[in-house]
Amino acid sequence: MKKLFAFLLAALIGVMLAACDKDSTAKTDIDTSSDEIVGGWTNTESLEVTEEVKALLDKAATEMVGATYEPVAYLGTQVVAGTNYLLLCKVTPVTPDAVATYALVTVYEDLEGGAKIIDVLNSNAEAVFADAPGSWTESEKLDVTMESKEALEHAAEYLTGATYSPVALLATQVVSGTNYRILCSVTPVTPNAESSYEIVEVFVSADDSSCTMENYEFIVEEEN
Numbered sequence: 001m002k003k004l005f006a007f008l009l010a011a012l013i014g015v016m017l018a019a020c021d022k023d024s025t026a027k028t029d030i031d032t033s034s035d036e037i038v039g040g041w042t043n044t045e046s047l048e049v050t051e052e053v054k055a056l057l058d059k060a061a062t063e064m065v066g067a068t069y070e071p072v073a074y075l076g077t078q079v080v081a082g083t084n085y086l087l088l089c090k091v092t093p094v095t096p097d098a099v100a101t102y103a104l105v106t107v108y109e110d111l112e113g114g115a116k117i118i119d120v121l122n123s124n125a126e127a128v129f130a131d132a133p134g135s136w137t138e139s140e141k142l143d144v145t146m147e148s149k150e151a152l153e154h155a156a157e158y159l160t161g162a163t164y165s166p167v168a169l170l171a172t173q174v175v176s177g178t179n180y181r182i183l184c185s186v187t188p189v190t191p192n193a194e195s196s197y198e199i200v201e202v203f204v205s206a207d208d209s210s211c212t213m214e215n216y217e218f219i220v221e222e223e224n
Contacts, residue, residue, distance in 0.1 A: 040078065041086065047073040047142045047168055053085055053107075060107045060115040067093045069105060069117075072127075073142055073168050073183065075197075082110040084118070088168075088183060088197075090127040091120070100127040102170075102199055104218045121218035125181070125199040127170075134175055142168035148180040151202045155213035162188045164200065177205040 049071040061069045070090040078084040085107045092100040106119035129138045144166040156164045165185045173179035180202045187195040199216040 041076045042078070043076050044074050047075070049074045049087070053087070056085065056109055056115050057087060057089075057105070057107055057117075060117045064117055065094070067091050070100075071105075072102070072170070075104075075167075080108075082108060084108050091122065101125060102127050102216075104197060121220060123199055123216040123218050125201070125216035129171070134173070136171045136173045136179075136181070138171050139169050142170070142183075144169045144182070147178075148172075148182055148202070151178070151180050151204045151211060152182055152184070152200065152213070154204070154211045155200075155202045160189065162186050165195075167197070170199070177203060177210075179203050 053074055054071055057069060057071055068091070070092075071087050072090055073088040074085070075088060076086040078086070087105045087107065089103050089105045090100045091103040091105070092098050102123050102125045104119075104121040105117060107115055108118045109115050127138075129136050148169045149166055152164055152166055163186070165187070166182050167185055168183040169180065170183055171181040173181075182200050182202065184198050184200050185195045186198045187193055197218055199218075200213055201216070202211065202213045204211050
């Protein structure tokens with residue numbers, strides 16, 4: 001009888017130890033760090049809007065009856081239960097005499113290939129162009145030129161609250177000097193600060209004697 005009890009006790013202890021080892025392994029797998037952060041945004045290598053992404057936006061925009069969406073730059077992706085795509089778009093309300101403005105648009109593609117717009121952050125930066133002297137000229141390419149980069153650095157030289165990194169040169173305007181419209185990544189000078197996008201318009205006078213800048217943030221518009 002004692003031998004049977006000892007055998008059963010030993011077997012029970014073995015099962016408990018095996019269960020503990022299994023739990024320990026599961027916790028180790030969960031806690032293991034990875035180079036890829038699930039749910040984090042990844043910047044695109046190129047800002048060019050691919051045909052696939054444009055088609056995805058067109059599909060998603062069919063449910064958005066209040067405005068039209070024209071993609072300008074493909075900024076990033078985010079892996080969730082599917083994929084989010086972050087785009088800079090020109091958004092034009094479907095109203096008489098509407099003015100197009102820039103907005104950050106997030107398009108979600110589910111695992112079955114369905115698409116919808118899940119977030120729109122609007123700005124007051126106008127995206128209106130005309131073929132006339134003194135009008136804004138849209139950039140054929142989004143490459144940041146040396147002149148626009150230097151203008152941004154000069155304008156932000158005495159701003160101590162944040163750093164401005166140019167992402168794309170959207171447009172230029174020649175007046176009594178030059179205006180540059182630049183999409184920037186803005187990072188507050190605080191510990192663990194997160195960057196955000198802003199459109200910055202920098203003006204440099206013809207004689208380089210003055211340089212000013214105006215910021216346009218992307219915000220959620222309140223519904224009426």
